[in-house]
Amino acid sequence: MTYASPEYTRDARYIATRITADGRDGYPVEAGRYRLVAARACPWANRTLIVRRLLGLEDAISLGLCGPTHDERSWTFDLDPGGVDPVLGIERLQEAYFKRVPGYERGITVPAIVDTRDGAVVTNDFAQITLDMSTEWTALHREGAPDLYPEDRRDEIDALVEDIYRDVNNGVYRCGFSTSQESYERAYDRLFTQLDRLSDRLAVQRYLVGDTITEADVRLFPTLVRFDAVYHGHFKCNRTKLTEMPVLWAYARDLFQTPGFGDTIDFGQIKDHYYKVHRDVNPSGVVPAGPDLSGWLTEHGRESLGGRPFGDGTAPPPVRREEAPPAIG
Incomplete structure (x- = not known):
């Protein structure tokens, strides 16, 4: 969030790496490899929860949920036993960001997709995440999945x-x-x-x-x-x-x-x-x-x-x- 002027400006600089069917950014679509970290409180993350449900990607992309409150450092996994995400083994989402970019200085935001192989954030570009779920993950959609982004x-x-x-x-x-x-x-x-x-x-x-x-x-x-x-x-x-x-x-x-x-x-x-x-x-x-x-x-x-x-x-x-x-x- 930026408060340098009276008008609020959202920091829209995201980790824009994409997970694609052809893996052109180094991250191919692969069932079970990635974990969506979200929070029910957050409207930007809410989009990813909806699209994941509608397309039937629950088996393909696991879900980690942060609690509704956080401090200035990071969203935390306080809903999980011991306050640790059971798959990523971390207490703060910040740890996954630092794995990708040491000392990451922008906002630690949800949604974020994390590669479970190395525990690093792949992307937090919320606008692109749902579009890619619709267009790049088609091979793993459930039978009867709707077309949320029809080409025409x-x-x-x-x-x-x-x-x-x-x-x-x-x-x-x-x-x-x-x-x-x-x-x-x-x-x-x-x-x-x-x-x-x-x-x-x-x-x-x-x-x-x-x-x-x-x-x-x-x-x-x-x-x-x-x-x-x-x-x-x-x-x-x-x-x-x-x-x-x-x-x-x-x-x-x-x-x-x-x-x-x-x-x-x-x-x-x-x-x-x-x-x-x-x-x-x-x-x-x-x-x-x-x-x-x-x-x-x-x-x-x-x-x-x-x-x-x-x-x-x-x-x-x-x-x-x-x-x-x-x-x-």
Whole structure:
């Protein structure tokens, strides 16, 4: 995070090495070799959890989960016995970054994919990770895996997700971490202008691009699902709650109730992360008791718009018990 100016700027310099089918970067697709390190609290990591579920890559890419809180040094494996990741044998994700780049000076971020052979991070480029899961890992997709990045719609998806990233995914952070009234109001206006545009788009179609779930939906959902629990109050994104935006609220519920989306969400961990870690925004560290989550399970009515969630594919099987977050309701 950069605070040199009143307007928040995300450090977008990532370890951009790719895992590819042909191994051109030195890391070929290989079942069982890599471990996805994520955190349920983090929206950027949430994308990888969703795509891994939808494509059925659980056997191909193992999962390590960090706890929801961390200090300035690193995400930690405090959910595991002894606070040690059982595969990588480390307490802090920082150790895997240092294996790749000694003294790594940028943010220790999730998601990160780690090579279990040497314990070093391969990549933390969250935007590319999910695209590569869709396009490079096809030989290991489950039978019936949906096409989340269809070739004939990629230009449309790319343009849309750029807008979503700038104004919504990162826009809520630009609101929350602004240190001047002017920069905050600019981010606030862009956030809600974009949400209104997305609402207009989704009023006449069930999903963002075409009639099936795509990468675009995967990228919008993690921000929407955190909106009322965190961004509305904690980040001052308070024009309206998600529950007060009828189209987006119905769309978010539709996805939440779709296998692969809601079964990656842990609202308790989400709230713990934002309210306990961001002490510059919430100095007391007190975590709100609300909001009421029962609405996420109510009927959404989006079926009336048609659409086929998984296209010519099928829904993923039930989430594995060891990877299931707490149920709501």
